[in-house]
């Protein structure tokens with residue numbers, strides 16, 4: 156089925172009880188035990204941490220969209236990611252791409268390291284680096300493409316094949332692309348994670364995370380973590396994401412088309428030294444990206460020639476909010492060195508090219524020509 160159709164028709168068009176168009180918000184923490192002589196497994200819903208109808212609708216929708224067996228919702232993207240990593244055990248080793256979301260590297264290198272799980276960060280741009288990092292105790296591979304904030308491309312099929320061959324649990328953060336543009340499970344991933352705070356919610360008004368497993372069996376394991384850690388979202392936030400997903404196609408298509416125009420315009424600006432966007436013909440790995448995703452997305456980054464020009468841009472820009480986050484209807488200009496990459500060491504930032512002149516844009520739904528005129532005055 157066409158992805159746009161699936162965003163609307165995914166088994167949750169109507170409330171089975173009333174025929175209402177859309178999913179109902181069940182504001183409840185618990186459910187009547189129908190047969191008190193039996194345990195919680197005797198009925199579908201028992202206590203909301205373990206299962207809840209509004210959450211279940213969202214979980215089924217994201218599983219359908221990602222082409223996986225089971226979906227799970229969490230209180231934030233980080234709650235989803237930490238719960239997925241809760242599948243690992245002390246003594247396990249993880250290989251992660253060095254340019255995954257800063258928060259993911261932070262929990263691996265801090266909390267999970269303390270729990271006896273070691274992580275090796277690699278440049279996933281070359282799949283051979285993953286093969287070279289595999290140890291006897293390696294259990295998982297953690298990827299994200301395009302990367303944050305430099306939009307580096309990882310060849311998912313090649314890296315996931317290495318993971319499969321070595322028996323690793325493969326996890327892909329698909330926040331930037333969403334299932335509308337890229338479906339990592341179809342390329343071999345075991346688990347896909349999302350910050351639904353971003354494009355899926357789409358309106359900068361909710362924090363929520365999602366995870367989808369390739370198999371039922373892996374889903375059952377993740378459900379135990381979800382129910383035990385209890386990092387679940389509330390029904391209102393679940394409903395907001397269900398609602399947001401319905402308009403994902405029109406938002407992303409428009410944002411992506413504006414991002415392409417803006418990236419091409421930035422390339423010609425005299426105060427801009429570099430532009431990073433998978434839709435540009437010179438972008439490294441563009442062919443690989445085109446082979447695994449149906450569009451370049453709405454995230455782009457660029458570097459000004461001087462730090463002063465970058466700082467002035469955030470000060471003078473009118474139509475972009477100088478803020479963290481992305482994927483909303485409003486354009487957001489983030490500063491990676493003081494936001495998403497605050498936990499990255501200065502040496503690593505230098506090595507990766509995450510400089511003080513780097514500006515990350517999440518393009519919103521404003522008119523592209525208005526954004527270009529505004530960016531032009533802010534860069535002057």
Ligand SMILES: *Cc1c(COP(=O)(O)O)cnc(C)c1O
Nearest residue numbers: 231232233256328330350352363
């Ligand atoms: C924001 C983000 C996260 C973390 O999600 P939260 O909802 O903020 O907890 C994880 N991965 C990516 C790529 C993100 O952009």
